[in-house]
Amino acid sequence: MDVNYRNQKRYKTAKYPICQPIYLTWLIQVLSTIMLASKKHKVECVGMEDLKPPYILLSNHMSFVDFELISKGTYPARVNNVVNIDGYYLRPWLMTWIGAICTRKFTNDFHLVKSIKKVTSRGDILCMYPEARYSPCGITSYLPDSLGSLIKMNKVPVVVAIHHGNHLHSPVWNVKKKRKVPMHTVLTRLLSAEQVKEMTAAEINEALRNAFVYDEYRYQKESGILITEKYRAEGLHKVLYQCPHCMAESKMASKDTEIFCTECGKRWTLCEDGTLSANEGETEFSHVPDWFNWEREQVRAEIERGEYSFEDEVDVHSMPRCYRFMPLGKATLTHDVENGFVLKGHYRGKDYEIRRSPLMNNSLHVEYDFPHIKPFDCVDISTESDSFYCYPTKENVVTKLAFATEEIYRIKIQNVRK
Ligand SMILES: [Zn+2]
Numbered sequence: 245m246d247v248n249y250r251n252q253k254r255y256k257t258a259k260y261p262i263c264q265p266i267y268l269t270w271l272i273q274v275l276s277t278i279m280l281a282s283k284k285h286k287v288e289c290v291g292m293e294d295l296k297p298p299y300i301l302l303s304n305h306m307s308f309v310d311f312e313l314i315s316k317g318t319y320p321a322r323v324n325n326v327v328n329i330d331g332y333y334l335r336p337w338l339m340t341w342i343g344a345i346c347t348r349k350f351t352n353d354f355h356l357v358k359s360i361k362k363v364t365s366r367g368d369i370l371c372m373y374p375e376a377r378y379s380p381c382g383i384t385s386y387l388p389d390s391l392g393s394l395i396k397m398n399k400v401p402v403v404v405a406i407h408h409g410n411h412l413h414s415p416v417w418n419v420k421k422k423r424k425v426p427m428h429t430v431l432t433r434l435l436s437a438e439q440v441k442e443m444t445a446a447e448i449n450e451a452l453r454n455a456f457v458y459d460e461y462r463y464q465k466e467s468g469i470l471i472t473e474k475y476r477a478e479g480l481h482k483v484l485y486q487c488p489h490c491m492a493e494s495k496m497a498s499k500d501t502e503i504f505c506t507e508c509g510k511r512w513t514l515c516e517d518g519t520l521s522a523n524e525g526e527t528e529f530s531h532v533p534d535w536f537n538w539e540r541e542q543v544r545a546e547i548e549r550g551e552y553s554f555e556d557e558v559d560v561h562s563m564p565r566c567y568r569f570m571p572l573g574k575a576t577l578t579h580d581v582e583n584g585f586v587l588k589g590h591y592r593g594k595d596y597e598i599r600r601s602p603l604m605n606n607s608l609h610v611e612y613d614f615p616h617i618k619p620f621d622c623v624d625i626s627t628e629s630d631s632f633y634c635y636p637t638k639e640n641v642v643t644k645l646a647f648a649t650e651e652i653y654r655i656k657i658q659n660v661r662k
Contacts, residue, residue: 245594245595245596245597246596246630247562247564247570247572247589247591247596247630248591248592248593248594248596249564249570249591249592250592251564251565253564253565254564254565254629254630255329255332255336255346255564255565255566257329257346257347257348257353257355257356258353258355259355259359260358260359260362261324261340261343261344261345261359261362261363262340262341262343263322263343263366263368264322264323264324264342264343264368265341266320266322268341268342268343269319269320269321269322269323270319270320272315272342273315273316273319273320275312276311276312276313276315276316277316279309279312280309280312280313280316283309283413283427284424284426284427285313285426285427285428285429286426286427286428286429287313287316287317287429287431288428288429288430288431289317289430289431289432290430290431290432290433291432291433292403292431292432292433295401295403295433296321297321297322297367297368297369298363298364298365298366298367298368298369298370298398298400299364299369299370299400299401299402299403300360300364300369300370300372300395300398300400300401300402300403301314301318301323301369301370301371301372301402301403301404301405301431302371302372302373302374302391302402302403302404302405302452302456303371303372303373303404303405303406303407304373304375304379304384304405304406304407304456304458305373305375305376305377305378305379305407306378306379306382306407306410306411306414306415306416306460307378307410307411307413307414307416307419309410309413309414309427310373310405310407310410310429311325313405313407313410313427313429314371314405314429314431316429317405317429317431318369318371318431321368321369322343322368322369323343323368323369323370323371324343324344324345324363324368324369324370324371325342325343325344325345325371325372326344326345326347326356326360326370326371326372326373327339327344327345327346327347328346328347328348328349328376328609329346329347329348329563329566329626329631330563330616330624330631331344332344332346332566333563333566333567333569333616334566334567335566336566336567343368345359345360345363348626348627348628348629348630348631349376349377349609349624349626349631350376350604350605350606350607350608350609350626351604351626351627351628352604352628353628357394357397360372360394360398361397361398364398364400370398374387374388374391374452374456375387375456376388376607376609377607377609377610378411378416379411379416379460380416380417380483380536380610380643380646381483381532381533381536382411382412382415382458382459382460382461382532382533383458383459383460383533383536383537384456384457384458385607386606386607386650387449387452387453387456388606389449391448391449391452392444392445392446392447392448392449392452393445395435395440395445395448396440396443396445396448398440399437399440399441400437400440401433401435401436401437401440402433402434402435402440402448402452403431403432403433403434404431404432404434404452404455404456405429405430405431405432406429406430406432406455406456406458407427407428407429408427408428408429408430408458408460408463408467409425409426409427409428409460409463409469410427411460412425412460412463412464412469412471412518413425413427415479415480416612417479417480417482417483417612418475418478418479418480418612419612419613420613421473421475421478423471423473423476424471424472424473425464425469425471426469432455434451434452434455435448435451459533460518461518461519461531461532461533462531462533464517464518465517465518465519468517469517469518470516470517471516471518472516474500474501475500475501476501476514476516477498477499477500477501477502477503477513477514478498478499478500479498479612480498480503480514480532481496481497481498481503481640482612482621482640482642482643483536483643484496484503484532484535484536484539485539485640485641485643485644486539486542486644487505487507487508487510488528488529488535488538489505489508489510489525489528490505490507490508490510492505492507492508493644494638494639494640494641494644495507496640501513501514501515502514502523503520510522510523510524510525511523511524512527514532518532519531519532520532520535539643539644539647540647540650540651543644543647543648543651544647544651547581547648547651547652547655548655550581552580552581552648552652553578553579553580553581554577554578554579554580554641554644554645554648555576555577555578555579556576556577556636556637556638556641557574557575557576557577557636557637558574558575558576558577558587558634558635558636558637559573559574559575559634559635559637560572560573560574560575560587560589560632560633560634560635561617561632561633561635562630562631562632562633563630563631563633564629564630569616569617569633572589572591572596572632573589573590573591574589575587575588575589575590575634576588576589577625577634577636579645579648579649581602581652581655582602583599583601583602584599584600584601584602584603584604584605584649584652585598585599585600585605585625585649586598586599586600587599587625587632587634598625598627598630598632600625600627602649602652602653602656603653603656603657603660605649605653606649606650606653606657607646607649607650607653608623608624608645608646608649608650609623609624609626610622610623610624610642610643610645610646611623611624611633611642612642614633617633617635618635620635621635621636621640621641621642622634622635622636622642623636623642623645623646
């Protein structure tokens with residue numbers, strides 16, 4: 245049951261990207277250099293000396309600055325980026341002009357595969373951020389299994405770009421307040437065209453997984469980076485939402501250098517070297533990603549016990565086209581192991597129901613303080629032709645929803661493969 249829009253037209257994502265005009269490649273590089281001028285950064289290329297496009301460039305993703313750093317590393321070659329539809333908000337003409345490829349996150353976009361092939365066969369660089377969102381905690385997020393066969397289909401070399409420092413400079417849970425952290429991007433030729441030809445899709449996936457291992461907090465410690473800003477812990481409770489002391493969920497808060505539980509009162513300080521330390525008593529996790537991964541295990545266990553389910557009233561804004569988010573009002577969003585996501589609402593006199601079964605979503609698009617509609621947390625449930633940005637009424641629940649989506653997918657796909 246689709247939404248009863250007055251205008252049924254949708255933005256057409258199924259179209260080929262244009263070949264980026266070379267003056268734009270130059271201009272993007274100039275603008276990137278200007279934007280990066282005030283930030284300490286270094287772009288390093290490893291094994292890329294004799295590498296000419298076409299190739300597929302896969303990058304980890306932590307903030308917008310990643311695009312600027314990639315531009316510095318790839319200039320003067322043309323790059324076509326895969327971009328989610330919210331990147332097209334108010335400027336589809338610009339995105340089309342620079343040769344971006346539009347998609348809706350975590351949907352079956354068959355045309356995306358054709359567009360990628362188009363880019364590599366005309367000799368350009370295809371850049372993709374396969375984790376498909378900013379890393380929530382400075383560690384590797386989900387890498388889809390479809391990457392291996394996509395690369396095999398294109399028969400071109402693979403370059404991996406790993407950014408370091410970008411999450412520490414501007415963590416997704418508090419993008420407004422930047423920290424003084426140097427950024428270091430390394431572009432490495434991972435596979436030659438011959439290797440791609442010889443390897444199986446599973447072997448390529450394995451190579452990618454190994455190349456995509458990163459941990460910003462470990463990097464911070466090893467590099468001796470100190471983050472002295474007094475606001476450095478503000479927002480951290482959005483990813484560390486469960487208290488490891490009293491187990492309460494969504495009761496965490498943060499201020500200045502501290503993260504604390506409003507239920508039991510326990511407090512931890514985020515030290516200058518990126519480690520956590522309990523103000524009193526035992527420090528359950530001194531390494532931020534360990535706390536994050538522990539939460540994932542809690543969600544997984546809850547699913548396995550058969551106790552997981554989510555229901556909330558959400559405020560929905562959809563994006564059938566690029567110039568306006570459509571306010572659809574209140575709706576009910578449920579998530580469980582059997583049905584995946586079900587969004588039920590009512591718009592212009594008619595009910596609508598959006599269903600995304602567990603195997604349709606290997607991960608979930610989460611936004612913290614989403615800037616386009618209103619600055620609060622939301623999740624985006626996309627179909628092949630629409631995107632529904634849902635703002636929960638319950639506080640601080642979106643990170644858990646992402647964990648649950650990924651873990652339910654993992655369980656279901658294992659059952660299918662058995
Ligand atoms: Zn607590």
